[in-house]
Amino acid sequence: MAKKIYNYKNLSELAIRLRDDLKTADFILLYAHNGTGKTRVSMEFKEQGKKNKQKQADTLYFNAFTEDLFSWDNDIINDKERVLKINSASKFFSGFQELELENRIRPFLNRYADFDFSIDYDKWQISFSRQVRVKTNVKGEVQEKTETVNSIKVSRGEENMFIWCVFLAICQLAIDGAEAYNWVKYFYIDDPISSLDDNNAIAVASDLSQLLLQAEGKIKVVVSSHHILFYNVVCNEIKKKPHEKYFLYKKADQSYSLRKTTDTPYFHHVALLSELNEATVSGNIKTYHFNILRSILEKTSSFFGFNDFGKCIYNVEDEVLFERALNLLSHGKHSIYEPVDMNDDNKELFKRILGAFLDKHQFELPELLKDSRAERMGYDR
The missing domain is CATH 3.40.50 (Rossmann fold)
Known part of the structure; x- marks a missing residue:
């Protein structure tokens, strides 16, 4: 249906x-x-x-703007006291100090990371630390001990994970009915x-x-x-x-x-195929669409264990031609943010390759792709 x-x-x-x-x-x-x-x-x-x-x-939201509520002070002069600054003016932090956020963040963070942190509520900044194993030589005998390294600069991925755990802790407060977040x-x-x-x-x-x-x-x-x-x-x-x-x-x-969508989640490759199909139907085919098609074929060939993505194409006689064309046309730095129109010959070639691929691999596609697929692709089986 x-x-x-x-x-x-x-x-x-x-x-x-x-x-x-x-x-x-x-x-x-x-x-x-x-x-x-x-x-x-x-x-x-x-x-x-x-x-x-x-x-x-x-609305309590988490997106790219949430991460902007935090910024690094890397202590450029002394290169010692590296801290993550908090934008305390944001309503996001309305319950930070009185609700002991540290104790609520830490259980989330411990699931994903091996560093610790402390919050200075007077300066509204966060410092990070990590325990490391170091070797020492005592009278010719090598010994190991654990030391805490303070004021570390965590990686970008670790920083993002920390901010995510802050958000989870605040969500928990809102769910539990904390007064500071009763607006959520x-x-x-x-x-x-x-x-x-x-x-x-x-x-x-x-x-x-x-x-x-x-x-x-x-x-x-x-x-x-x-x-x-x-x-x-x-x-x-x-x-x-x-x-x-x-x-x-x-x-x-x-x-x-x-x-x-149906009860089955809308898989990424189907979403991309839908975009490619709509581009062919409208004729609004851009150079970067070759990159998308190449990516889909690469993943499909990997799934089936093929040596090259040309094996994903229906017509064996066109296999080498299509593979060479995709190799050539997908090597350019085609950006989705600066789309460039294809010329007519390449548009026609694109339609044939996509049509051949869809003929061979019968994905459970949306009705938009199923109806008269080969005809709309300009591809005659």
């Missing part, structure tokens, strides 16, 4: 739709690839909350941790889901991500609760669409 597609002219209309859905659902899960506007949607959702009668915020009616979580490996993606998604399940009946939740493994884990964890799942897509005219 076809799944309804909802179209919206701008982010404001989209955010209103999400808030309407949360009147009956406890959770909304959005899947969208990078560059779609997930962060902008989260900020518009937050701004919509300020239009209530009280004109006060109602919604959590909006957008791509919580960037550059996660698969193991950490599963761990973060599972821990987040368990926390969010505690919010049921108290605080409504939106989670958006481009990380397919993270998204799938959250989907599976909350599948028995009232929720909505959507694929968020930004169209060529800068409008937006929400497509309801």
Whole structure:
């Protein structure tokens, strides 16, 4: 059965739709690839909350702007006292000092990291430390002991994980009904941790889901991500609760669409194939689309154990031609942020390669791709 597609002219209309859905659902899960506007949607959702009668915020959000609430002072002159500064003016930190956030952050952080921290509430700054094993030579005998190294500069990944754990601790306070966060009616979580490996993606998604399940009946939740493994884990964890799942897509005219997914999460490669298909139908094919197609073929060939991605293409006679074309046309530095039109010959070649690939691999695709697929691709079996 076809799944309804909802179209919206701008982010404001989209955010209103999400808030309407949360009147009956406890959770909304959005899947969208990078560059779609997930962060902008989260900020518009937050701004919509300020239009209530009280004109006060109602959304505790985590996105790229959350990380900007922290900044490093690396002690350039002495290179000793490196600290992470906190923007204390933000409502995000309204309960930091009196609610003993350190003791609430640490249990989360210990799951993912091996460093410790302390918060100076007078200066609103955080210092980090780590225990290390050092070797010493005592009268010719090598001995090991543990030392604490203070004022360390943690890596960017460790910093992001720490900020994420701060957010989790604040979420827990809001769920528990802490007065400092009684204004929170919604959590909006957008791509919580960037550059996660698969193991950490599963761990973060599972821990987040368990926390969010505690919010049921108290605080409504939106989670958006481009990380397919993270998204799938959250989907599976909350599948028995009232929720909505959507694929968020930004169209060529800068409008937006929400497509309801089935119980099976909307896999990343299918989302990308949908984008490529829409580009071929509209004729709005850009040079970077070759990079996307090459990536999909590479992953497919790896899955099947092929030596090269040319084996993923339907017509054996065209295999070498298509592979050479993709090798050549996907090597350019084609940016999705500065799209360039293909010439007509390359557009036709692109359609043939994509059509051949879809003919060989019968993905369980949306109805948009199924209907008259070969004809719309300009590819004759």
